Amino acid sequence: MADLERITSQPEAYERVQDLAEKGFSEIPSAYIRPLEERPTISESIALQDIPVIDLSSETSPDLSAKVGLACREWGFFQVLNHGVPLELLERMRHIGAQFFAMSLEDKLVYACKDTGSAPEGYGSRMLVKEEQVLDWRDYIDHHTLPITRRNPERWPAHPPEYRKTVEEYSNETNKLARRLLQLISESLGLEPSVIEDAIGEPSQNITINYYPPCPQPHLTLGLQAHSDMGAITLLLQDDVAGLQVYKDHEWFTVQPLPDAFVVNLGDMLQIVSNDKYKSVEHRAVVNRDRPRMSVATFYDPSKSRYISPASALLENNHPALFRSVLFGEHVSAWYYTGPDGKKNIESLVIEG
Ligand SMILES: O=C(O)CCC(=O)C(=O)O
Numbered sequence: 451m452a453d454l455e456r457i458t459s460q461p462e463a464y465e466r467v468q469d470l471a472e473k474g475f476s477e478i479p480s481a482y483i484r485p486l487e488e489r490p491t492i493s494e495s496i497a498l499q500d501i502p503v504i505d506l507s508s509e510t511s512p513d514l515s516a517k518v519g520l521a522c523r524e525w526g527f528f529q530v531l532n533h534g535v536p537l538e539l540l541e542r543m544r545h546i547g548a549q550f551f552a553m554s555l556e557d558k559l560v561y562a563c564k565d566t567g568s569a570p571e572g573y574g575s576r577m578l579v580k581e582e583q584v585l586d587w588r589d590y591i592d593h594h595t596l597p598i599t600r601r602n603p604e605r606w607p608a609h610p611p612e613y614r615k616t617v618e619e620y621s622n623e624t625n626k627l628a629r630r631l632l633q634l635i636s637e638s639l640g641l642e643p644s645v646i647e648d649a650i651g652e653p654s655q656n657i658t659i660n661y662y663p664p665c666p667q668p669h670l671t672l673g674l675q676a677h678s679d680m681g682a683i684t685l686l687l688q689d690d691v692a693g694l695q696v697y698k699d700h701e702w703f704t705v706q707p708l709p710d711a712f713v714v715n716l717g718d719m720l721q722i723v724s725n726d727k728y729k730s731v732e733h734r735a736v737v738n739r740d741r742p743r744m745s746v747a748t749f750y751d752p753s754k755s756r757y758i759s760p761a762s763a764l765l766e767n768n769h770p771a772l773f774r775s776v777l778f779g780e781h782v783s784a785w786y787y788t789g790p791d792g793k794k795n796i797e798s799l800v801i802e803g
């Protein structure tokens with residue numbers, strides 16, 4: 451008990467949630483307790499409505515882009531099957547993630563995030579940089595994977611032996627899939643297939659393996675606080691434990707894990723490029739008492755030095771630009787250093803009129 455009091459008053463002494471969870475306390479430290487209005491309702495019931503599932507092998511291009519367009523407009527989230535990323539590579543990626551988090555804390559800390567800036571590479575737990583924050587019930591390991599000049603496999607775990615090769619292969623394959631999806635999304639807006647990719651420029655890709663340990667009080671905390679992703683498009687690989695929730699019509703919907711699928715969601719930069727035709731949707735992760743959960747998020751973003759604005763082909767006299775142009779790096783810093791203030795970060799970029 452004395453130990454728990456020490457944790458409660460000094461949460462920063464415990465840097466990783468997995469280590470804390472493995473100590474087996476029945477109550478979580480106050481630093482992880484969300485304000486009442488942010489606490490999740492944990493229920494076993496399956497949401498009646500689920501996000502769309504799109505089979506990428508089954509349709510010809512115009513039909514497929516129409517389906518993608520509908521999913522983007524209605525949900526901003528969808529799952530894709532037969533996406534072209536080899537299923538055995540998905541398995542290998544899950545395997546290296548599980549092997550990494552099964553190592554001792556000491557062995558994992560060899561790969562700890564070294565810098566304190568936004569989205570540092572390595573093994574960490576805190577998302578925001580600012581001191582005052584409710585902590586997430588999550589640890590992660592982040593990898594900078596594209597462009598190749600940002601890729602330093604020697605900074606990634608050396609165990610298991612196939613770790614680095616697997617991340618490289620996964621980076622290349624998910625990049626192909628992200629590009630294909632951006633082309634379909636572009637077409638669904640009535641644009642040439644390359645318009646969104648051209649607006650984003652050379653992509654900056656990060657791959658984050660998220661690990662959510664079991665939690666004795668899942669109704670008091672969140673694995674990952676509500677947020678929209680900041681870049682263009684995110685591909686999420688889940689395991690078989692549910693936890694991802696999407697906000698729609700003032701309700702949180704749980705995304706049912708589908709084996710072999712990617713969950714696709716649009717980020718803030720896509721909302722800007724599409725001139726608000728498509729939204730970046732808020733989502734969060736809940737945790738549970740019994741089973742750890744792992745997910746792999748692959749972010750396809752502009753480089754931090756890229757300015758993003760609404761695609762000119764979408765602007766006409768009666769469709770003026772709804773967002774001002776933003777330097778992607780500034781958009782990212784605004785979130786990591788100040789955090790959510792009750793509204794989406796992107797709202798500060800809306801042109802009043
Ligand atoms: O783990 C999940 O289900 C969500 C992860 C996520 O939203 C993120 O990493 O941005």
Ligand SMILES: [Fe+2]
Nearest residue numbers: 677678679733
């Ligand atoms: Fe996210």
